[in-house]
Amino acid sequence: MTGPNRRAARGHLFTLDPSREYPVLDRAEGVYVWDAEGRRYLDAIAGIGVATIGYGRREVVDAMAEQAARLPYAVGNIFSNAPAIRLAERIGTLTPGDLDWVHFTSGGSEAVEVALKLARQYHVIRGAPERQVIISRWTSYHGATLGTLSVGGSKLRRRVYEPLLLDTPHIPPSYCYRCPWGLTYPSCGITCATELDAAIRAAGPERVAAFIAEPVVASVGGAIWPVDEYWPMIREICDRHGVLLIADEVVTGFGRTGRDFAVDHWGVVPDLLVMGKGMSGGYAPLGAVAIRAPIRAAFEEQGAAFEHIFTFGGNPVSAAAGLAVVDVWERERLTEHVAELGPGFAAALEPLRRFPFVGDVRTLGFMAGIEFVEDRETRRPFPPEARVAAKAREAGLQAGIVTYPGTGMAEGPGGRPAGDIISLYPPLTFQPSHIVEMGARLADAFARLDRELDL
Ligand SMILES: Cc1ncc(COP(=O)(O)O)c(C=O)c1O
Structure with missing residues (x-):
């Protein structure tokens, strides 16, 4: 979207970060959401942990x-x-x-x-x-x-x-x-x-x-x-x-x-x-x-x-x-479904450890945190100004998957809050095929992030 169109799309809505262009979300079905330009995203955070039974019910x-x-x-x-x-x-x-x-x-x-x-x-x-x-x-x-x-x-x-x-x-x-x-x-x-x-x-x-x-x-x-x-x-x-x-x-x-x-x-x-x-x-x-x-x-x-x-x-x-x-x-016995598919969900994230900036991958049921570090040995976090979690979120959107960035779980130089993660909270209706798709899209997103960070 270019100049005037972009401004028209934003209107007078006081979005959180005025320097960021927010994709306008238009519709949702099952475990997918579409923006106003027709781009489809796998919603791996279920809105933000809310859309447990999926969209369009x-x-x-x-x-x-x-x-x-x-x-x-x-x-x-x-x-x-x-x-x-x-x-x-x-x-x-x-x-x-x-x-x-x-x-x-x-x-x-x-x-x-x-x-x-x-x-x-x-x-x-x-x-x-x-x-x-x-x-x-x-x-x-x-x-x-x-x-x-x-x-x-x-x-x-x-x-x-x-x-x-x-x-x-x-x-x-x-x-x-x-x-x-x-x-x-x-x-x-x-x-x-x-x-x-x-x-x-x-x-x-x-x-x-x-x-x-x-x-x-x-x-x-x-x-x-x-x-x-x-x-x-x-x-x-x-x-x-x-x-x-x-x-x-x-x-x-x-x-x-x-x-x-x-x-x-x-x-x-x-x-x-x-x-x-x-x-x-x-x-x-x-x-x-x-x-x-x-x-x-x-x-x-x-x-x-x-x-x-x-x-x-x-x-x-x-x-x-x-x-x-x-x-x-x-x-639909969704608690039992999560308990059953939880190990597969965890296994789909394990290959992401091959990226040098992935320090920890932790999951429980359909809840995951992937923690990023500058140095895996010492677990040293990235400097906060590198905005790695925000970059991961953007890389995810480019790869067609919605993830949630988080910061501040570690201590940076001079005791400053630092540390980056992305969290995942998919709809509890995620099927094995969605888990496979999630793993592939995250690998694509992390490859993009890898090129950007150039460690
Ligand atoms: C653990 C926890 N408690 C409370 C809240 C606040 O909920 P809300 O944003 O609906 O006010 C959140 C929101 O993410 C949360 O994660």
Whole structure:
């Protein structure tokens, strides 16, 4: 597209990066998306981890249209509504343990905000108002609002807003490829988990309200899964100190890792489980928090109302979309499908290690992170100004595949945040032929990147 056409296509939309030309996405079907110029891309990130059941599902569209015609809206502090009630019941049966109560939002950041506020109010109504500290982790992402950025651990995403953020403690994640203690599993004593105990003691155990973490780090780190002992140890440490455990499953929930929820890998039941993205398959904005029975009971016993409302929380059309998506997801046994095809998905990425800039390839289910390094021996990251992850994304688009760039999981010269990955979160409906196509297109993209980096 040339000069005036290009400007016309952009219009007055305030896109994130004014220096970049954004391809205009026009339509989608199955696991593919097309831009306005007719170029087809294999969507290896399912939008951004949302389009779990693939695009073009007529039954979801029909359910939404029907609900919009019948009742498009109901305000949550005066009314309830049938799709929200039904979806809460479905989710209550899917989530582990007694995570039986569900509160809806319009997305992941809002749901994390709700979880943080619920944790705080729970302690207040139980007579422990001094519990006000939330502990979280570096190399993590929990959302874009100031509250969620405060507990988030991406130094790059926080940088501009740092003066506005809450001052909360962060601990390192379980990340063996870049262990901050320089230790090796399993002789390390799982220091990444015992560090939570140290952080709680440093803050004063009677002052800590909650600990929040992604069971498997998504966008900021690229499928960083923890060692097996990690989550059970974290659960035990939280219990010992009366600290609520919040699992952020916005990316990992609804089958992404080959289990319904990622905490199921380790048999851990968090006190609050946050979800979003795949729950509505990208058809409508939807997030939620699943809440354990004793927390709900405390509100009931104390006659306390949750001090909170979002205008679009529990929206009937979003809930109808969620119900239809969960129907498809269950009927097509997509969690089991991911568990079955996960090894093939991982195997298709292994050949990419032949490129000199590929430092690590990690996967869990249909979730992958490919970490780029300038030096494989020392795991030295590229300098941030080389913008390697962004270049990989562009190379991917040229090769007809959508990938998601991430930065900041490593330390560069002078302690500056550095490190590059691309993440993959394909639709859970990916078939073996799509996996083969993904491997070939990524090889093409990496060959282009290789020529550009010229190591
Ligand atoms: C783990 C995690 N939590 C929360 C969020 C925020 O969700 P949203 O962008 O829907 O507000 C995201 C978004 O990518 C996420 O990856």
